Amino acid sequence: MKKLLLTLFASFGVMVMLSAQSYTTPDTGVIYSLDDLVALSPSTISVSGSTYTLVDELIISASDTLLIDSDLTLEIDEGLLITIFGTFSVDADHVVFTAIDPTMPYEGFRFEQLSDINIQNATIAYGGGLRVLTETFTINNSLITNNVSGVSTGSVISLLRGRAQITNNTITYNDTPAISSGANSNVSPYIFNNYIEGNNQENSNRPQINMGSTMVEEPLEIIQNTIIGDRNLDQVGAIAVSNVLDNSINAIIDNNTITNNRYGITVVGGNSFAYIRNNIIEDNDTQGSPNLGGSGISLNSPSDDMEVIASGNEIRRNLWGITVIDEASINLGDNTDNVGQNVFSENGNGGVIYALYNNTDNAITAMHNCWDEANAPNSLADAEAVIVHENDISNLGLVTFDPVNCAFLSIEDVVLNEMKLYPNPTSGQLNLSQNISFQTMSIYNINGQLIMQKALHVGDNEMHLNLNTGIYLLEFNGESTKVTKKLVIN
Template structure:
């Protein structure tokens, strides 16, 4: 008994040593009520509020969960450490605050705790949240009034790439979110609201990211409102050349900061798209900041595609320093899914001078297809600083300009939004008369149609695209452009009788008409010599043309509104492609196929065998005595080209078919 008591005493000492509680690491799950019972005063409860009086550690494999609303007050200078898992998921909110707001607690430290979740949780009057090698989820939380005693940010990352979304960061002493200069982190920072952070008024941005990890660092859809003169908006830096940072900075609203977005260092490749960078001028010292966008690197590996941003009211629009090399609009803008350019850069300046772009590098910079606050190219050129102002600087390419339009560029009724339609109906747009005519087949219900509308970039339109309207009378649509007066289009419907098109095949051999070929059209075999197909609904049709003594010819044709004639030249068959017997045909359908094929043949009946081979000659399937039209299961075949051989008697016919899923 004495020995057991001694062991228990040692265990209790290890768990409560130095005035802290460390969970035993046995894979157990705890609540705060459990900790009140187990922690010997480290966690207590008074008047429904939990008090953490000393350091608390949840060990590896253990879990602490919150599933109800509660308040936890932590003593000053104390830390909550999670080497296991912490799931805070109350229905409304869990509050972690200091027992005395004048003596903040040190905060949270998650260490290799990727299964942890913070949701609907308020963290205040602490040293913030530190993540080390942790890829956890943080969403719908509030971080406010946190200090820099323990961390430089409300959430500080070290080799961690968490998801941080739908949170509010309010009046924290340091940044809202930050990572170190020598660690790699690619958090997903999505749709958060950052308000008046960096209350210590030190030189740091509200989002302050170091080098990225393997994944893309995404900062998307955030609102970042500044107040303190030394606080910037967003910065991504790689000053030590650690790894390769890939970043997406998109659809953020960044305003009233010292600067908007800064990309500092080397080995950074980013897309900066769709952001509003407005009035980032509150320090009001153009020698210290004030750029809407700033790029600085000692090497030309600091690169960015910059597109669709609104940059207005800053001390500088875009500044490029050192050897950085962003692309703000190049002639190749139409290649691929990403296009640079189409930025609005206007009303930026200081000392009574407008500065749209300042290229303070030796590199030539592409900055075409942007709007500079004027439709006069000569005036716009005066807002750009480069080689023309200083021969040691690189040229700013301004060969092409863009002005925000006030047009409806496309108007259509699409079948995916209108079940009554079989094919899209495109509007005929007259920009001179401001009218849009849509021709609709007679009998189409027009009192409830949903249009898909594409206005000019940055323009707004009413009624909205996707809004169902009654088109039995002309409908006005008003375009409000980024600049300039509104324009109103009148959309009206014209009923038309639709005549479906006819497709005619001209089948030739050696340049001469070839009669009595058999056409398998849209999966159906027709009598030999049937070359005309009438009243085809719009769509794509597959066909296969065969005649004894000639190679088969297959293809597809798109039927639209007009009649169409296809000329097909058949080539003489080789021995492999010769018909089995006179008058025999063989069709494989569909081709390409997914999970099955059907084999149709005509001619003599009798015993037969069908074999399917890979393109390398391996036999994969064998089917004896196949009936005409019998379905063959090919769901086990991989995508690719195959040979089908039909054997009957001493004759063999081969067809190729493709599996494509």
């Protein structure tokens, strides 16, 4: 029996050693391609045509570079981690990182502090995410999809420091949220023009973009993203920025489209400053419980040092329009610096419309807004009917909403709200919910280059677009209207 146990222990030890095998580059300042690595360590990585297979962990040392500048696929074995201490550059038309077997994910990528990471035009799928410990990180025009919790547990792109550049990507249907930072990381990434849908498939109580405290001197910027929830998930919000450890928030959240999440945007914690401007925030009610969420915008602070300036937002069909809690505060329009021009429509629960609920004792300025879009122009009585404040509950702060204003609404605003593209994403088949008076449709790639133009006629509501995978902007032009929509081709 003793001999058998020793044999089993020895076998187990061999198994552990095999599972921990890795190849580390020599740290001599060399730029390596995958072909170079095949030659150096054929037991680690092999190649057949343009498909490479990694069967041991790979470590790029601090002075070395892994350069991928041609189209290829790297298939990675189950549980393996790629660690970068040096430089990692992916700059081809289409590079795919995926699992050998999609049912057996690899561990993911770990980018160590001081590493230099630039990823362009890549697909990253069926792994354990990107753990970003470096200050120098760019990912652009890439598809990040169907990843699981691995080396990165908080989200598929997990940030620790610096000002990461996350631009023009499609981030969809990962088990974890899309982008996050730690509660005490002080991170201010630039998150621009990404299509984000259906992340946090684990349905944990975290939003698709989940940021902690930020850098003081550089703002967190979340700009021009589309953030769509999976309505089967009742715990997943869209955007949260939270200062819970006595640090600070400096944020700009502008021009995003946010739909079908548990809630739209939330800012939590004192010592906070944020601009929230020109966002479309609609139908964020997937949990269906007004006691637990469902706000288009929600602000919550234990102290009175929160300053949020909101203008030009379109907030429709959430359980609440805007909720202000504890000692939080918001400027929704004044007579000096903030034009207001927020639009509210059909936000409510229990048969009652709630455009703004001031659940604090702080006074709020909220001038020049359209409080009930369906009944524009609004009277002061129309506004009063959808605002909860001192006039309703004596210990709440007063909301100053005079003057109200719906005159800034235009035909284009109505068209933009009413016209939908579906399915989106699509493989090429496209339907318009309506074609009001548009005469032409121009299609631009994400770099602003014109790809094609198409004449439209009344009834042209169905079409097939022969486009490569990627994100496109569709510009519809009529005699007096111009509407731009984002389209994702998969």
